[in-house]
Amino acid sequence: MTSLMQKIKEVLPQLSDAEGRIGEYVLENPEAVPHMTIKELSEKSSVSEATIIRFCKSIGIGSFKSFKLALMKDLTLTDSNLTDFSALTKKDSPYDLFHKIIHVNKSAIESCADSMDRKELAKAVEAIQHAGKIVFFGVGGSSTAAVDAQYKFTKLGYHSITSLDFHYMLSVIPHLTEKDVFVAISTSGKTKDVLELTRFAQKKGATAIAITTLSKSPLYKEADIRLCTPNVEQDFRIGSIPSRMTQLTVIDTLYMSIFQQIGEKVLQQYYDARSEMENLRR
């Protein structure tokens, strides 16, 4: 049996006007449909509720509920689908947006695999593992990743620093040496503040690791080690949402890799922290 989506594609030309619109909507937003009600789907595809039922019968399924179940099954089998976020419409409810965001974030994380270079990653882990201080810097949407990273590496026992304040960073960097690592986070690779601090850190001898998209940006060119994030669609409406997810995935990888290497050494401190937390009942 061919998949349900396949089946819809096949019968699409034979369908009537209204039913055809349903078919198109389903093919474009397969992830969202299983969570929708008839009413919602009817509004999205501008048809009546009755037509939805008729559509289900047209493609050989007895009820709308069965259709949703069948579609869900289909999706888990085929997996890769393209829901375009630009299909955002005025009438999207928060719940619709929720499902679109789930999809966009999932896709972004998935495509991380395409842009990462294993050798660069290995170099980054090596550099961090032997680092004295680790400084993270990102502005705007990229600051989230910097803050997250700072917390994670502190938990691992590192002297880990970040700040949103350019001037604060200016006072941190002079103390860096060849043993230290500066992690610059910038999606575009062109952010002036990030670039300037990166160059400053390199001048002090620190290793500069860039978490940025694979492009001809200054940051990409100048960094010592490049951890590339995929070029996820940049749309002002979604802003930095998906690119932040990719940055965090890279941070997670660095964290887990270091944990893997030095895990044994910090386990005791982990347990200490946890039991003390229980004592303090936090």
Next chain:
Amino acid sequence: MTSLMQKIKEVLPQLSDAEGRIGEYVLENPEAVPHMTIKELSEKSSVSEATIIRFCKSIGIGSFKSFKLALMKDLTLTDSNLTDFSALTKKDSPYDLFHKIIHVNKSAIESCADSMDRKELAKAVEAIQHAGKIVFFGVGGSSTAAVDAQYKFTKLGYHSITSLDFHYMLSVIPHLTEKDVFVAISTSGKTKDVLELTRFAQKKGATAIAITTLSKSPLYKEADIRLCTPNVEQDFRIGSIPSRMTQLTVIDTLYMSIFQQIGEKVLQQYYDARSEMENLRR
């Protein structure tokens, strides 16, 4: 990520008498359940319909419909998708870890759909839309989401506040009123600092929105609005990695929903910000 069936097996011993019977029936007849109605399942497992709903919540899923969809997905999943994170081995290279993290993060985001309640989401958006101040608070791994949210809502023109400092927050909350919103972020729903500040904010009349897992935690019980994240596997090695992704997905949804509502009003400011940034060449 453990499968839904696995999850049911695990919690079975903790379930009450009636809920336990449901669990057993589901495990014995997993294929049948997605096509059943609540009434049918309640008859088959000799419990009331209300108990079925309670069972769904007990295993961390927001509604019976989501439960059926999740079960359907579970049944069609092949073993290939079960890259269990517990299969972490000593010899995993950073690149191996990278792929495992991609998988864990993707699964976490995917399962967000199961625990979210559309009505609660609508209530949250409504509350935030009309809010004066918005205060975000999370500690430990949840602070990342708080920081991210604070930034996003500031961009939307809100008076948006967060801090890691409990004492600072103590000085912020007295100024909250009925018009304001306090967003508490805690995976477990038991974090004392978060609970205390939430209660304080409620005492001042603010609406308390909880971003937490669906469970019988104090935060879940006491919040005015609950945005539930899925119960992703908690393993000390991966720490808060996947749960942070789910929290961020919820934040993204709130941000996009508000943007959708008030977007027109802030677009000019967005453009202003961008062109000024170009002037300053940042």
Next chain:
DNA sequence: TAAATAATGAATTTTAATTTCATAACTCTC
């Protein structure tokens, strides 16, 4: 051009999901 046919949506009915509320059973004090 009129009758037959097909497509469609508004309104209604039926069915299912969810919530509320009352009650029974079970714990924990004092």
Next chain:
DNA sequence: GAGAGTTATGAAATTAAAATTCATTATTTA
């Protein structure tokens, strides 16, 4: 071991969703 609190539960009521009916409009055919 009496009473206060808590938990577990199902019956009943409410709300939401799905399915059907029926009237209307467009389209085809004789």
